[in-house]
Amino acid sequence: MLARNNRFHGYSSLNWAYRHGETIRDHKLSLKYANNQRRHTYRVAVVISRKVNKSAVVRNRIRRRIYEVLRSNSDAIKGNYDLIFSVYGDELADISSKELEVMVKGLLKRANII
RNA sequence: CCAGAUUAUCGGUCGAUCGCAUGCUCUAAUAAGAGUAUGAGGAAAGUCCGGGCAGCAAAGGGAAGGGCAGUCGCUAACGGCGACCGGGCGUGAGCCUAGGGAAAGUGCCACAGAGACAAUACCGCCUGGAUCAACCCAGGUAAGGGUGAAAAGAGCGGGGUAAGAGCCCGCAGUAUUCCGCAGUGAUACGGAAUUGGAGGUAAACCCUGCCUGCUGCAAGGAGAUGGAUUCUCAAGGCCUAAAGCCUUAAGCGUCCCGCUCGUAAGGAUUCAUCAUUUAAUCCGCUUGAUCUUGAAGGCAACUUCAAGGCUAGAUAGAUGAUCGACUAGAACAGAACCCGGCUUACGGAUAAUCUGGCUUU
RNA sequence: GCGGAUGUGGCGGAAUGGUAGACGCGCUAGCUUCAGGAGCUAGUGGGCUUUAUGCUCGUGGAGGUUCAAGUCCUCUCAUCCGCA
Numbered sequence: 001m002l003a004r005n006n007r008f009h010g011y012s013s014l015n016w017a018y019r020h021g022e023t024i025r026d027h028k029l030s031l032k033y034a035n036n037q038r039r040h041t042y043r044v045a046v047v048i049s050r051k052v053n054k055s056a057v058v059r060n061r062i063r064r065r066i067y068e069v070l071r072s073n074s075d076a077i078k079g080n081y082d083l084i085f086s087v088y089g090d091e092l093a094d095i096s097s098k099e100l101e102v103m104v105k106g107l108l109k110r111a112n113i114i
Numbered sequence: 115c116c117a118g119a120u121u122a123u124c125g126g127u128c129g130a131u132c133g134c135a136u137g138c139u140c141u142a143a144u145a146a147g148a149g150u151a152u153g154a155g156g157a158a159a160g161u162c163c164g165g166g167c168a169g170c171a172a173a174g175g176g177a178a179g180g181g182c183a184g185u186c187g188c189u190a191a192c193g194g195c196g197a198c199c200g201g202g203c204g205u206g207a208g209c210c211u212a213g214g215g216a217a218a219g220u221g222c223c224a225c226a227g228a229g230a231c232a233a234u235a236c237c238g239c240c241u242g243g244a245u246c247a248a249c250c251c252a253g254g255u256a257a258g259g260g261u262g263a264a265a266a267g268a269g270c271g272g273g274g275u276a277a278g279a280g281c282c283c284g285c286a287g288u289a290u291u292c293c294g295c296a297g298u299g300a301u302a303c304g305g306a307a308u309u310g311g312a313g314g315u316a317a318a319c320c321c322u323g324c325c326u327g328c329u330g331c332a333a334g335g336a337g338a339u340g341g342a343u344u345c346u347c348a349a350g351g352c353c354u355a356a357a358g359c360c361u362u363a364a365g366c367g368u369c370c371c372g373c374u375c376g377u378a379a380g381g382a383u384u385c386a387u388c389a390u391u392u393a394a395u396c397c398g399c400u401u402g403a404u405c406u407u408g409a410a411g412g413c414a415a416c417u418u419c420a421a422g423g424c425u426a427g428a429u430a431g432a433u434g435a436u437c438g439a440c441u442a443g444a445a446c447a448g449a450a451c452c453c454g455g456c457u458u459a460c461g462g463a464u465a466a467u468c469u470g471g472c473u474u475u
Numbered sequence: 476g477c478g479g480a481u482g483u484g485g486c487g488g489a490a491u492g493g494u495a496g497a498c499g500c501g502c503u504a505g506c507u508u509c510a511g512g513a514g515c516u517a518g519u520g521g522g523c524u525u526u527a528u529g530c531u532c533g534u535g536g537a538g539g540u541u542c543a544a545g546u547c548c549u550c551u552c553a554u555c556c557g558c559a
Contacts, residue, residue, distance in 0.1 A: 002133090002134080003133090003134075004134085004135085007430075007431090008430060009394085009429090009430075013430095014430070045430065046430090047430085055446095055447070055448090056159095056447085056448055057446095057447055057448055058447095060434095060448065061434095063430095064434055064435070065434095065435070067133095067134095067434090067435090068132095068133080068434075068435045068436085069435095071132085071133070071134095071435085072132075072133095072435085072436090097435075097436065160550105160551090160552105161477095161478105162549095162550085212539100212540095212548090212549095222492095223492105223493095223542085223543100224492095224493035224494095224542105224543090225493080225494085262542095263541100263542030263543080264542070314541095314542090315540100315541075315542100317539085317540055317541095317547055317548040317549090318492095318547090329478105330477070330478090331476090331477095332476075332477075332558065332559050333477100393559065450476070451476100456550105457549105457550070457551090458550085458551070458552105
């Protein structure tokens with residue numbers, strides 16, 4: 001789990017990132033990122049629709065795994081970015097942790113964040 | 115040993131590394147760091163019921179609407195639970211059961227059938243016209259056949275008749291009432307009297323009895339002080355007058371009433387000063403119809419008493435990630451104001467009590 | 476979290492407790508045309524086969540009430556909507 005500083009708070013801050021961000025899309029995952037000058041650290045949110053999987057347990061597990069990949073690589077992240085990951089498939093709950101790490105880091109590299 | 119029935123408990127553990135939230139303490143000084151303690155469920159789920167709590171002026175009575183339905187109990191309450199009664203299923207342990215009222219009234223009963231409920235004679239049987247027979251016509255007949263889910267709807271034997279029929283009788287049986295006895299009671303057992311009567315459906319309207327206001331934590335609340343305007347401010351008494359107190363009336367009480375009861379001080383708008391800046395933040399928020407153990411009462415649901423405990427409180431949402439071992443890439447699954455139930459999902463493990471069958475002693 | 480609605484052929488959408496599938500779109504065949512479209516006529520309605528006046532399944536699913544359920548009752552599943 002990420003620290004409180006590296007998570008979003010409130011509703012309008014997410015809306016700001018949705019309006020000003022750029023999107024990179026992968027097969028089962030997409031990243032919307034925006035450089036926020038008013039902050040001192042990066043922020044991350046993971047968005048999983050109820051249509052992806054109806055079980056709250058599975059959705060919680062996907063969010064926690066993506067948070068964990070970012071936490072273990074937090075030193076590599078440059079700049080004060082707002083990051084929003086959107087999930088499009090429930091396979092992310094079952095794939096191995098190395099595959100997930102490759103997927104998430106691939107998106108970050110294409111966005112030129114790490 | 116095999117096959118079952120019921121109930122209860124558990125539902126990953128250990129180790130290593132890296133993390134998160136809250137409380138407390140210290141450093142520190144408004145932003146962090148260190149230490150320490152605690153951190154999802156039996157269903158947290160579905161949101162199907164019931165309550166607490168909050169707001170709507172929320173006491174009372176009534177109407178409409180809604181709900182419930184064997185009896186007795188339990189409970190804060192319930193459509194829940196327990197015990198018992200009746201009915202059904204099973205060899206049995208046990209399981210299932212919306213189980214008031216159809217002579218209060220209304221509606222409906224398709225198709226088929228002659229006739230579908232104060233309705234009916236199609237075939238058959240019998241009598242007559244009418245006579246040897248057939249056909250036909252009129253009448254009698256609900257025993258037999260046919261139609262249908264259901265046909266005057268409960269059988270057997272005898273009498274009776276033109277033919278028949280509870281038309282009459284006996285037995286069996288049904289229903290109702292009364293008595294005795296057991297029980298708080300539903301009811302059970304025994305006895306007596308009456309009963310020959312036109313169905314089903316109330317998870318159709320309805321009747322009877324009982325219960326019930328609406329909205330939901332996204333409820334609801336959140337600065338202080340002073341001033342002005344306006345709405346409702348009636349009558350009488352005490353008093354020189356004001357203030358204050360008392361009595362009565364009107365008004366209001368979100369469907370109706372205003373007999374009872376409540377209600378007198380508040381509401382709305384606006385100005386000034388400081389405080390505050392917006393889907394944020396704080397309160398509500400977790401000590402409660404609470405949990406554990408023991409004792410007592412009760413068949414039980416449950417209740418009472420004593421001692422001890424504090425056991426999630428997040429807010430884009432904490433309780434996790436990776437690796438290894440166990441014996442197997444553990445099932446269903448994530449608190450969101452809080453409780454009591456119900457229902458549904460669930461790989462497996464353990465324990466207790468009981469039933470049937472087989473074998474051995 | 477709280478509240479509410481819907482579910483019927485391939486699609487849309489009717490049906491008072493009484494033969495399920497009206498009607499429209501579609502699909503198939505025929506007529507018309509040089510050809511296609513449009514139009515007109517008839518048929519088909521899920522599955523199976525013997526191609527029929529056949530058998531069987533069927534109103535999201537499972538039970539119940541009833542002689543009889545798409546309709547009434549209970550539970551359940553899926554989809555959709557509203558509330559700061």
